[in-house]
Amino acid sequence: MCQEGWLRFGQTLFEKSRDGRGSCSLPELDVEAVEPESVIPSNLLRQKPAEMPELSEPEIVRHFVGLSVTNHHVDRDLYPLGSCTMKYNPKVCEDVANLAGFVAIHPFSPPETIQGALRLMYELGQALCEITGMDDFTLAPAAGAHGEFTGMLMVRAYHEAKGNPRSKVLIPDSAHGTNPASVTIAGYRAVEIPSDSTGRIDVERLKAHLDQEVAALMVTNPNTLGFFETNIAEVADLIHGVGGLVYMDGANMNALLGISRPGDFGIDIAHLNLHKTFGTPHGGGGPGSGPLVVKKALSPFLPVPVIVKEGEKYRLEEDRPQSIGRIHGFYGNFGVMVKAYCYILLAGPEGLREIAECATINANYLLAKLRRYFEVPYDGFCKHEFVLSGKDKAAKGVKTLDIAKRLMDFGFHPPTIYFPLIVEEALMIEPTESENLETLDRFVEAMVCINEEIERDPEKVKSAPHTTPVGRVDEANAARGLDVAG
Ligand SMILES: *Cc1c(COP(=O)(O)O)cnc(C)c1O
Numbered sequence: 001m002c003q004e005g006w007l008r009f010g011q012t013l014f015e016k017s018r019d020g021r022g023s024c025s026l027p028e029l030d031v032e033a034v035e036p037e038s039v040i041p042s043n044l045l046r047q048k049p050a051e052m053p054e055l056s057e058p059e060i061v062r063h064f065v066g067l068s069v070t071n072h073h074v075d076r077d078l079y080p081l082g083s084c085t086m087k088y089n090p091k092v093c094e095d096v097a098n099l100a101g102f103v104a105i106h107p108f109s110p111p112e113t114i115q116g117a118l119r120l121m122y123e124l125g126q127a128l129c130e131i132t133g134m135d136d137f138t139l140a141p142a143a144g145a146h147g148e149f150t151g152m153l154m155v156r157a158y159h160e161a162k163g164n165p166r167s168k169v170l171i172p173d174s175a176h177g178t179n180p181a182s183v184t185i186a187g188y189r190a191v192e193i194p195s196d197s198t199g200r201i202d203v204e205r206l207k208a209h210l211d212q213e214v215a216a217l218m219v220t221n222p223n224t225l226g227f228f229e230t231n232i233a234e235v236a237d238l239i240h241g242v243g244g245l246v247y248m249d250g251a252n253m254n255a256l257l258g259i260s261r262p263g264d265f266g267i268d269i270a271h272l273n274l275h276k277t278f279g280t281p282h283g284g285g286g287p288g289s290g291p292l293v294v295k296k297a298l299s300p301f302l303p304v305p306v307i308v309k310e311g312e313k314y315r316l317e318e319d320r321p322q323s324i325g326r327i328h329g330f331y332g333n334f335g336v337m338v339k340a341y342c343y344i345l346l347a348g349p350e351g352l353r354e355i356a357e358c359a360t361i362n363a364n365y366l367l368a369k370l371r372r373y374f375e376v377p378y379d380g381f382c383k384h385e386f387v388l389s390g391k392d393k394a395a396k397g398v399k400t401l402d403i404a405k406r407l408m409d410f411g412f413h414p415p416t417i418y419f420p421l422i423v424e425e426a427l428m429i430e431p432t433e434s435e436n437l438e439t440l441d442r443f444v445e446a447m448v449c450i451n452e453e454i455e456r457d458p459e460k461v462k463s464a465p466h467t468t469p470v471g472r473v474d475e476a477n478a479a480r481g482l483d484v485a486g
Contacts, residue, residue: 070469072413074281078439082385082416082428083176083224085254085276090346093279093339102338107330111315117334118314122307124341125291131344131352132250132270133263134293138302140332144251145178147271147290148218150303151247152186153324154269154294155216157301158245161322166215166244172201173422174223176249188215195422199225199378201235214244221262222252224420224428226363226382228260236266245269245298253277254433255360255383258353262293269294279343280336289336303327358433359384362440366431369444373451377423385430387423396458400425403450405472406464410446 037045055063069076079086096102105114125137141147152169159166168189171179180190191209196202201219217239221229229235236246248262248270254277256262262270274289276282294302304323305316316331347355360383367376367386374388390400404414404427416428431440453461465471 072408074413077411077413078431078435078443079413080415080429080431080443081282081413082226082387082430083251083419084282084416085251085273085384085430085432086281086413087254087432088434089279089281089339090343092346093342096342097335097338102334115314118307118316120341121331121334121337122309122314124337124344125307127341127344128272128291128293131257131261132253132267132272132293133261134267134270135263135296136299136302137291137293138306139289139291139337140303140328141271141290141292142328142333143286143288144176144249144271144273144276144290145182146327147292148178148182148247148249149186150324150327151269151271151292152183152188152216152218153327154292154298154301154303155245155247156186156188157322157324158298159215161301164212164243167213168209169215169247170206170209170217170239170244172219172223172229174199174201174225174227174420175218175220176224176251177419177421179218179220179249183218193217195223195225195378197378198380199223199227200229200231203231203235203238206235206238210238210242212242214239214242216245216247218247218249220249220252222255222383222385225378225387225423226385226428226430227378227380228255228383232267233265240266250293251276252384255356257356258349259356263295267295269298274336274340278340280339287333287336289333289340291332305331307331355433356384359431362431362433362435363429365437365440366429366444369440370429370447373448374427384432385428387420388427388429389423390425390427393454394425396454398454398458398461400427402461402464403427403454406450406453406461407446408465409467410442410449412443412446 072079074086074089101116105117111118121139125139129135129137138150141150155169156165168191169183170191170193171183172193172195174195180192183190193206193209194202200223217235219229219232219235221232223229239246245268246266248267250262250270251273253272257277269292271290271292272278273282274280274291275286280288282288292302300320300322301324302320304318304320304326306320306323308315308317344352363382363384363386367382370388371379374390375392377387377389390398390403393399393403400417404417407414415430416426418426419428420426431443450461
């Protein structure tokens with residue numbers, strides 16, 4: 001009986017939707033209201049009204065504030081998550097992204113009615129081109145890795161248009177983990193290039209792989225050891241010499257803003273992480289935005305739609321015969337773009353440069369302070385982040401994971417650990433530009449204290465954290481045997 005009721009309801013909806021009114025309009029419902037008792041089995045029906053807690057507003061506010069401070073976040077204290085750039089995300093950018101004129105527009109809105117949004121996106125793209133020294137852009141990719149994949153499809157389209165498809169992409173071993181994955185799913189063979197003893201691309205060993213099969217080099221710069229690839233111009237010349245393109249993973253662009261431009265050191269195509277460098281946190285799990293900036297030669301292959309400015313009007317161009325096609329349902333994550341636009345305008349050219357300078361100074365300050373206590377496998381002047389190793393703590397039975405857990409007792413989020421893969425027991429630390437000297441010194445004190453504990457009382461470190469509501473969880477088991485009911 002009850003099943004029949006639902007079937008009838010569904011059938012009516014279906015017929016209404018086919019009523020010749022086009023797929024976009026919602027059907028008008030003239031079905032009779034159905035009593036829940038007639039369609040829901042009685043054992044599933046509530047027998048008495050729900051008991052709602054009677055609470056005052058302050059009690060509720062305290063409950064949620066309590067929950068928010070039980071979890072660690074960047075508004076609470078330092079979040080030095082190397083590579084993930086958890087930093088100052090101005091609240092005013094959130095406010096701007098929340099303006100009704102931005103949140104109330106619909107992706108199907110006719111372009112004439114959303115000229116302001118299109119202008120914002122166009123001007124953001126122009127600003128990113130100026131910052132990176134490139135010619136053209138797409139804001140569509142929804143994440144850094146999505147930008148990489150889109151970029152590789154463009155590289156493929158570029159070579160195919162020349163009638164010269166190629167098979168491999170060279171990737172330094174200090175690259176971000178997403179790089180080989182994106183290259184592989186785009187159908188290329190990822191070939192690993194080793195780093196030299198200074199943590200830069202080993203140019204001699206790169207040369208051994210140069211031939212007509214090289215579609216591109218994909219280089220993370222600054223790389224995941226936190227170093228600027230000082231040979232990048234020479235490397236780019238070598239790749240161009242065999243007809244390949246140079247793709248830069250620019251997720252670490254916060255270290256270069258206003259100081260050097262990828263377009264000036266030989267890069268043909270790059271992605272940026274708006275949700276790292278430009279006003280949105282990365283660790284929050286999304287939404288994200290990984291725009292691509294490209295040199296003119298790659299413009300024809302950009303995904304559609306492309307934002308075009310004609311006179312004072314903006315439109316979305318779909319008719320691009322050489323385009324790789326559409327890579328996102330609509331046009332990317334607009335809210336993140338609004339925040340990035342706001343962030344760039346807030347900082348201005350001088351401010352952007354200051355961001356990169358402070359990020360670099362802060363990282364070098366921490367490195368200089370911590371070098372005496374922790375092994376630095378690739379030492380030298382770093383950019384926005386650096387990598388320590390906990391390898392020598394093994395003598396006391398302590399692992400990098402233990403150091404990370406113990407840091408939580410000091411009120412800090414742990415750094416990224418066990419990455420990059422070329423460093424054993426890696427601790428990857430990125431203080432970001434937004435932390436002041438007092439905060440950095442507190443972090444150093446915590447690290448020095450943990451180092452002493454490893455000598456004196458290693459058990460204390462191995463059994464950390466001691467102050468968090470949840471101690472060590474079996475992470476692998478938690479991921480595999482997810483218990484959503486509990
Ligand atoms: C974060 C990051 C990526 C990937 O970005 P997602 O938005 O997480 O996909 C790629 N490269 C580097 C260097 C990164 O730090």
